[in-house]
Amino acid sequence: MKKIAVVGCTGAVGMTMLQLLEDTDYEVVCMASGRSAGKRLAVGRARHLIEPFSLEGCAACDIVFLCVSGAFALEYGERLAENSYVIDNSSAFRYHNDIPLLVPPINGQRYRGEKLVANPNCSSAIALMVLGPLHDAFGLQSVIISTYQAASGAGQPAMLELREKAKSFSDYGDRDDSEHFAHNLAFNVIPQVDSFEANGYTREEMKVVWELRKVLDEPALAISTTAVRVPTLRSHAESLSLRFNTPIQSLAQVRELLRNAPGVEVVDEPEYGAYPMPMTSTYKHAVEVGRIRYNLIYGEYGLDVFISGDQLLRGAALNAFEIMQLIKH
Template identity: 35%
Template structure:
């Protein structure tokens, strides 16, 4: 994409897993940056980061940090976003927020550009980036909704540890080595750092991501349920989710069952629709064992779909396997796409 001018950009949470990926993505996509501000919590302030050959000192994020900033990419936790995103907007910045702080706010667009880019035009200073698992699911299901209608979605996720941050990645690495050495495993973070009980993730599966709600679902599962309906503009879609953390580092995988609104849709029709979707790659050749895997999608910005097959009992039911890099399309790339769309469509000054 070619840009006519450059913009002042701030990255909040620049030292975190997603922040690092945001900087890599801004570089790789040659985003038009005039001045770059790298911001973080007080704890991480003072660290040095090299970007495009220049060394930047990370500053503590304060309201005044956003003076003169055009676009602010936030990924430093919900509490930081709630405190500082409105302050950034007051100072003239447009915020793309990667936390759950504003996702369900009716005045804040929740956007996956391949699915509902036009919603960006309605922003009032803040655009929300959806949950990483939601992003890849709705990107793969948008063509299904458009061509065949979408009545029901049941999803089980297989989520990488990087979704819980750099410390969780370190814990998986340490636990794996301890397990192989026959040592006791120390669990201090997962499934949720603030919970009383922690379980090892190495060689394990944890059916809890985020805290449990009164209805028995976790907050992560409710994110997927509610965000899907908002992004796809259809409160009537029946959505249920079970989210599971598994011991690999990068990319989330999902087993998705969908029911469409039309009878007699074939697998080939479903494959054709999905293969034509923006940002989606079909990898579906079971005879030759071709299907997406987390390792195969790591470092790539697309959503990969395979193992499309018809349910054996429900004529309108289909099963899909969807994989995507949770730090790229699930976070950094989707955020940068939104920023590019703001510029491309002259929506920045809204």
């Protein structure tokens, strides 16, 4: 039986990780900060005893999931990988040339047994489920992405804040402050996710650029991103405007291609109100894709699509779980 540690088990991603591990035969060790140690954590049918994080405790585990900050991962990730396979959910190692950044259905075949593996940003992971098969079929020339990102991307306390702010909302100008976002998110959209870089893009937007290029193995791919925080709880949505090298013969061809893609669900009957939404993609393992149409600028060389995927599942824990399945094989 494999022994698995979930470090950062009390956070939103950590708890989702525990849900995915519940019906497996792995022995699961829950680790968190000293203030949580000794408490019981109820997830599904299980009640886990939380242990304090330690290098020694992790060394006894076959696989360690890091559901922690980038600073924590930088401090401990490589040391943990001396004894265990480490799957890091932070951004700490994503851009290191010698550390694989994996979305298993898209580039899992490039895994070569490395002990330390990076999990991508949630927006990247969700987009790549659709971009991967389209790139294989038609060859991406450029990608323009607008993301509509859920509160869960800022953590469990941010989700609670959104619920409370929505309950108490009376009018704009009343309690517009926020502890977890740049502004109050209730009944609002915020065109800032993470801090701003010197080029005017946010760190979140640049993460998508860097990670799409690395996972698709296209270092020169033209990408531009705008990331917006919206008042949904845990599913991101994204608008993708795509230009290809090869002309697309028909939209039916695209729909059939995506229906056959792993981890993708085509929801594309707009005349009946069927299209991707956080309301329907939340708690799903698959990324919903719809609003599939030719781009008015690029014609048969372009597509516009709309997607939505659960940020905690497809965007984080489920991808890490699928990396673990690569490792165990």
